[in-house]
Amino acid sequence: MDGRAMDYGATDHGGDVHLTLESDDGAPANANAPPRAGGSRRARWMTMGVTGRGARRRLALDAGSAPRELEWGGRYRGWTVACAVGCAFLAGVALALALVASTGAGGDLRRLLAAPRDGVGSFRSSSPSSSSSSSSSSAAAAVRTPLPGLALAEPTHEPAGPAHEPAQHTAIEDDGRPSVTVGFESSGDFYWLPVVRLLEAALPGVKITLADPTYDWSAVNLADLTTSSSRHNGRHDRYDAQADGSRSAMRDLRVDATSDPSVEPDIVVEGPDIFQAGRDEGSRCSWGDKPWVQTTAEPSMFFNAWEWCRHESDPVMRLETGLAHYNQNLVYDPKKTTYVWSPYAMTHAWLMRDHLADRLNAFKDNPPDLRRHMVGWASGNCQDHRAQIFRALQRASNRGWREGRVDELGRDGAVHALGACEHNVRWSSADEYPPRGTKPWELYKDYRWVLALENSAEPGYVTEKLVNAMASGAVPVYYGDSRAARKVFKRGTFVDVLEIWRLKGHVPGDPEVPGSPPTESDWDVIADYVVAIDRDPDAYAKFFAHSNALNETPESEVYDDAVKFEIGVDYPNEPFPQIDRPVGEQIGPDSGATREAVWRLRDLFRKKLDERDAWELRRANGAAQKAPARG
Structure with missing residues (x-):
């Protein structure tokens, strides 16, 4: 926490709220293109289970099938269908003209309709810097190119329900209970x-x-x-x-x-x-x-x-x-x-549970593996370790994406910061920063990875930063007490910075100063790890092996000897x-x-329990007196 949260968006009021973007020299040209503040998402349906390559399934429109006459009342009525289609077409033209007239002589709408789409189904920026001629052909072909790695078995269960938006509170009727x-x-x-x-x-x-x-x-x-x-x-x-x-x-x-x-x-x-x-x-x-x-x-x-x-x-x-x-x-x-x-x-997490407990359904219309940009970050609480990992990711992106600035799906290696810290991209043409209270699934909808960096790696300190990143649908890159974080979210659903260092045998900090904070080279290790996985669809897909990211049985979490975490010793409950x-x-x-x-x-x-018992007894007696007598 960095401030008083009066509403429950991705914004951290008074602190970590905004994304930041800063380019080094030689960064991909498209890394400086601002993320889209709006725009339609891809129309194909997909989910994020883990299966083999080429398993991606799409909504079959069957556009090439021949027209088929319908039999109606025992006779062929093809002309009826043709008339209906013609009428619908004329109505559509009239509606389009009305819309054009209602939008300032139609200029904005005409530009929107004429704008080309990129490989992930969103309207491209009209800025020349947002695309290049060398990538336009591959982006156009990307609409038909499946991305291996994130599988696509259709969900067999219904969505958890609509996101819980703030609702006006209605007072409960007073029934006299204590x-x-x-x-x-x-x-x-x-x-x-x-x-x-x-x-x-x-x-x-x-x-x-x-x-x-x-x-x-x-x-x-x-x-x-x-x-x-x-x-x-x-x-x-x-x-x-x-x-x-x-x-x-x-x-x-x-x-x-x-x-x-x-x-x-x-x-x-x-x-x-x-x-x-x-x-x-x-x-x-x-x-x-x-x-x-x-x-x-x-x-x-x-x-x-x-x-x-x-x-x-x-x-x-x-x-x-x-x-x-x-x-x-x-x-x-x-x-x-x-x-x-x-x-x-x-x-x-309780407030955002619909985006955490069933990610396959929550993000089926905006699958993280197909999102345009690589890394997003939003922070208004600027600290050295946050700036260092952000800059390390920029350097790693310049190395890992140098051979292909935009891949066949229109994805790039952009590292964006939308907030006050390391700010390098506008939220929109009208707003420098994301509006206060923007939900994480809106804030980070164009990003495959999101930074979730605590104020410090203090024992047990797990705040809304990791929750916001996870609720965005992207893969969080988490720096904090990962032992505690694994009690909240399942292991393997986020990048555990401390674990990556440990598995690589890397000891962060100045070797001559025990207990010193991570250095620039320490963050380079993490950044190279993220970029390598970003370029490997199968490795990225493993972060979505669990549709429910929440750890439903934290008491069963097992830790290595190097990171012991015992109830009654290290934590009370x-x-x-x-x-x-x-x-x-x-x-x-x-x-x-x-x-x-x-x-x-x-x-x-x-005393409240005694009052409750007396109230329930009075209520039961009253119900018994009102009950009709048995004959």
């Missing part, structure tokens, strides 16, 4: 999802109300919580999540939200005061001394700069996106506070909350800190 209200202080609302999941497990049947006078809750579709909270591998087995992992009678999950500043919370979730956007002067810490949860969505290097509200008691728990403070008694008292590892990536997995499966006897956190919340709100 509720627990959670107030969010400063950036505490980054952790609304894990808080809801923990309360769902601790207080089944109790309504949960989220209160924050500064937060736009319409950016989150809370109604989805009731349908996806217990979905796992297609099952919808709703049950109460008990702290011991057992099941009990089914109870509905009710989650509501309010921005009413007069609402008094039962518990406060507090983030650091470095994010106070939208709060009036003096409004911070206005809820007084209440049970509270401490949260941090930033690396530990910022910890000492944070100030917290005054509290008479220790926090019930700490929700951390990283592990740098795990088992540090100077930071928290483990006897009073439970440390729960909740990477910010988990909340972000599996990443929480896991996507589309019943919360009851995440708080069992072997779940570690999440189970302990649920028990703390249950003890804190024991």
Whole structure:
């Protein structure tokens, strides 16, 4: 995280949000062509499984087949069909003329209709630098040329559903059931999802109300919580999540939200005061001394700069996106506070799950292997290691693509940065940078690879950067704690920078300065690896062996001895909350800190459970009295 995310696009508000592009001397001419801000995508249908070469399947239009007369009512009516076609043709001409007239004398539309298409089905830029005469013939032929490597078995299942766009929140009808209200202080609302999941497990049947006078809750579709909270591998087995992992009678999950500043919370979730956007002067810490949860969505290097509200008691728990403070008694008292590892990536992945859990369907109309440009990056938080890998990729592209600037499919080796850091390409003719809140599948729709670079390779620190890159459909190049990242996404679905160095026997950093950051030559190793795979369709296809990129069973992840990662030693619990997995499966006897956190919340709100039982009894008695008497 680099800032307060009020909406859930690829943009990282206040930090890593924009893509950047910078060319070295001798870069391919087409590397400087701006990516298309719009344009139609390829019409052929395809998916991204892994099969042999030449297996690509397309939508057969059968354009060469002879016309066939239709028999209608026992007689041939070919003339009827001809008349219908003629009428449709005339109607189409009239519609086209109307459209031309409605677009400024038709100039823009005529240019669009006349523009040639490149090999991947998008309109080419009208700029002379965006194409060359030497590549035009191969690009034209590319429409009929399949790319080996990404296979194309047609999906046998239905898409997961439409992407979840922000929806206006509708308040839940008050049925009188007891509720627990959670107030969010400063950036505490980054952790609304894990808080809801923990309360769902601790207080089944109790309504949960989220209160924050500064937060736009319409950016989150809370109604989805009731349908996806217990979905796992297609099952919808709703049950109460008990702290011991057992099941009990089914109870509905009710989650509501309010921005009413007069609402008094039962518990406060507090983030650091470095994010106070939208709060009036003096409004911070206005809820007084209440049970509270401490949260941090930033690396530990910022910890000492944070100030917290005054509290008479220790926090019930700490929700951390990283592990740098795990088992540090100077930071928290483990006897009073439970440390729960909740990477910010988990909340972000839940919001983008339709583009992560079924990639074959999500990107069948824009297969990553056929996208025009090689690398995209969006960042507004400029750091040395980010600039170094970006420049290394530019150098590697100049070497790897020098013999063919545009291949037979119209693809190039461009390395683009659309944001403030290393900026080298405009987003569009109207905008220098991508608009705030642009979704990753729109931001990176023209790229085969996307850089996902954390602020630091801090233990357990996994943020929205990897999620955004994965949700774009491209292959992420990830720099961070890859042990933790493999708990979120399956191994082999992204380029693991640390693993590549390790497998090549390469030790990054200055050999004379132990612990020093990676050098320019270290990043060249990674860049050459990426370009080599980009030129090998079969190797690229292996990143899509799993349609579901999410790691559904992180507890089963196996690590080499060189990168040990043990629960209770290196981390307190599996990443929480896991996507589309019943919360009851995440708080069992072997779940570690999440189970302990649920028990703390249950003890804190024991009275709420008593109120729930009394409410359910009254409701049952009322239903019995209304039931008709049996004769």
